[in-house]
Amino acid sequence: MKANIEYVNVPTDKLLANDNLSTLTFDLQSNKFEAIYYGTKTPIIRVDVGAYLVSSKKKAIVDKATLELLILNQVNKNLTIRNISVNELEINLDDIETKKVPVKPITSITFKNGFDGVGAAKINPDSILLKGPLKLLDSISEISTIKFNRDNIDKSLRVKIPLNPLISNDVFMEETSITYALKVEEFSQKIVTVPVKLINAPQSGSIKLIPNRVEVDFTVSLSLFNEIRAEDFKVICDYAKRNSEENFMIPEIVTFPKEIKDAELTTKKIDFLIFK
Structure with a gap:
């Protein structure tokens, strides 16, 4: 039997x-x-x-x-x-061991024209506690969600997204889903004029930059539009990186507000004159 x-x-x-x-x-x-x-x-x-x-x-x-x-x-x-x-x-x-691993959200999100996400998405929880045999836990470095798709967004998101199930039934997750939150706002283009600072200049003589002020083009949310000012940016030209044959330097944005997107200089090169 x-x-x-x-x-x-x-x-x-x-x-x-x-x-x-x-x-x-x-x-x-x-x-x-x-x-x-x-x-x-x-x-x-x-x-x-x-x-x-x-x-x-x-x-x-x-x-x-x-x-x-x-x-x-x-x-x-x-x-x-x-x-x-x-x-x-x-x-x-x-033996049952425990291990905390990060959550990796899998998303495909598009925005309505003129809208975009503000900052990084917030995930709660951002890590998951696993329980199971050590030999199985050692093979798991992260937990991904199922793919979340949303198109033409013009409002902030707050949704629950299920986690992908584990391959082994011998490993247990304390959570089966996460909350995904993304702030969405309308954005607009803005331009500010910023002075160019010369670095690594020679000790003798003087150098004149042409032009000595440049425009920075960027997009920013409407809620912060009036708060972003030219003083929030820093643009430099590095004399050590100059093109000596054609007497020009490439301007670089080295400081800018983290809230803006797609910052770009409208002037791509700066000519210079050397006065002895």
Whole structure:
């Protein structure tokens, strides 16, 4: 006769290993009618794992005599069984470890013309606590969401996005979804005029930049439009990087407000004159 094994009462800090037996066989001494009855069903033998832990707590062992009693008590204690397929039932256990990994949102978002996201999206939680065997946890570096698609957005977003399920059933996640929030506003173009600062200039003589002021073109949300000023930018020319043959330098934006987007100089090169 074949019987399925169901492991119960596994200690909370342990997990059943994948290599444990799921079935066992034995001969059942019975009369003709009992043989017909038991031949049409597959009994389930429930094994209390916590009751048979060995001292190391890495495994549980049910010896042959105890296993025989378990089978009889759960099949029919008035019968006799012989030839159990294992001399003892060894139950291997894995320690449950914990690991926190970051969440990676997978999104495809487009905005209505003139609108854009303000700052980075906020994810809550931004990391997930996993529980499972160490050998499985070591193979997981992040948890991604299912792909979230939204087009032509003109309002702020706040949505729940499910996490992709783990491949192994032996690893548990404390959360199954995250909240994804993105502030969306209307943006407009703005231009400010900024002085150009010369760096690494020679100690002798003087240098005149032409022009000495440049326009910075950028986009900014309407809520911050009037707050962004020319003083928030710094544009430099590095004399050490000059083109000596054609007497020009390339201006660079080195300081700008983090809230703006697509900052660009309308002047691409600065000519210079040297006065001795």
